[in-house]
Amino acid sequence: MPDTGAASWIVAVCSQKGGAGKSTLVMSLAAAVADSAGRALVVDVDPQASTADEVDKMANPGFDVVHELDPARLSQLSRVREYDLILVDTPGSLEGRDVLKQVVDNSHFALLPYVDEPFSYDPTQRTAQVVQEAGVPHAAVVNRIDSRAGADGLTEARERLDEWGVPYFASFIRQYVGYPKSLAANKTVYQWRGKYSAHMREDISRVQAELQRALGRIASGG
Ligand SMILES: Nc1ncnc2c1ncn2[C@@H]1O[C@H](COP(=O)(O)OP(=O)(O)O)[C@@H](O)[C@H]1O
Ligand SMILES: [Mg+2]
Numbered sequence: 001m002p003d004t005g006a007a008s009w010i011v012a013v014c015s016q017k018g019g020a021g022k023s024t025l026v027m028s029l030a031a032a033v034a035d036s037a038g039r040a041l042v043v044d045v046d047p048q049a050s051t052a053d054e055v056d057k058m059a060n061p062g063f064d065v066v067h068e069l070d071p072a073r074l075s076q077l078s079r080v081r082e083y084d085l086i087l088v089d090t091p092g093s094l095e096g097r098d099v100l101k102q103v104v105d106n107s108h109f110a111l112l113p114y115v116d117e118p119f120s121y122d123p124t125q126r127t128a129q130v131v132q133e134a135g136v137p138h139a140a141v142v143n144r145i146d147s148r149a150g151a152d153g154l155t156e157a158r159e160r161l162d163e164w165g166v167p168y169f170a171s172f173i174r175q176y177v178g179y180p181k182s183l184a185a186n187k188t189v190y191q192w193r194g195k196y197s198a199h200m201r202e203d204i205s206r207v208q209a210e211l212q213r214a215l216g217r218i219a220s221g222g
Contacts, residue, residue: 008041008083009215010074012107014100014131017123018092021113021143023051024179025207026089027061031188032201032208034062038084043068043077045099051089057186071102078106092123097130104131108218110138111211112166113173116157128166137218141207142172147199171206174199 013026026042033040040063044052047069055065064083068074077086088107090100104110110131114124124140131138142157154172161168178200182192189200 007075007078008081008086009109010078010086010088010107011211011215012088012090012100012103012110012136013113014090014104014110014127015112015114015120015124016092016097016100016127017115017120020092020115020120020124021173021179022092023054023089024183025111025113025141025143025173026051026087027055027183028179028189028200028204029085029208029211030063030087031061031190032204033085034188035190035201035205039082040064041066041077041083041086043074043086043088045069045071045088045103046091046096054183054186058188058191059186061188062190071099071106074103074106100127101130101134104134104136107136109211109215110136112138112140113143114140114157114161114166114168115144116142116153116160121160124166125164128164137214138167139214140166140168142168144175145172147174169207169210171203171210173203173207176200 013022015022030040030042042065044067049067052065052067055061088103090103112127140161145153176196178194178197182189185192
């Protein structure tokens with residue numbers, strides 16, 4: 001883990017499961033920081049640079065984005081101290097495993113978006129193992145909770161994470177078509193106005209607040 005003094009916080013958003021919601025969470029959290037007048041940087045380490053491309057299409061996202069293929073350069077970015085939060089979008093494929101390790105080694109915290117479905121079980125546990133081995137503080141964020149299905153979905157997701165010994169945030173993200181829709185409209189979730197957009201911002205703001213508290217605990221050595 002890099003220094004926690006005099007540096008921008010670096011948070012790796014990772015899951016070796018494609019479609020877990022990494023890119024969505026990275027862009028949404030950066031927009032949340034911007035919404036509260038903070039400075040956020042999104043670092044896209046995926047060779048395909050799809051997140052960087054999407055952000056480039058937004059007229060005024062309120063945060064910066066770079067495409068950086070060398071994870072070792074993250075600590076240099078951090079030392080610039082220009083940002084309140086640096087969010088790293090990591091590749092989701094097995095080929096990206098070495099990149100994932102390097103990014104995690106250069107991060108203060110790792111967030112693991114988790115969709116509770118059988119195809120996620122193995123990749124999530126593998127990702128958690130990489131993060132645990134690196135000794136980086138981390139938490140899963142349960143994603144795509146169907147609010148019409150009651151509390152069962154959330155309870156089951158948490159039970160599974162407990163079973164695996166993976167810590168998770170109390171805050172979680174509900175499933176809304178507004179995520180792909182806002183992206184298609186080239187807007188952040190804080191700019192987009194549509195059905196349930198206030199609910200989306202509520203969820204993301206809670207995750208951001210919980211993340212800030214977790215980083216605060218790291219800063220105070222606990
Ligand atoms: N909470 C959510 N509700 C609805 N759709 C979501 C949610 N999170 C992610 N998605 C959608 O799921 C798809 C995959 O998400 P993405 O962020 O690209 O995952 P990853 O980067 O992990 O591959 C995208 O179409 C995205 O809009
Ligand atoms: Mg992605």
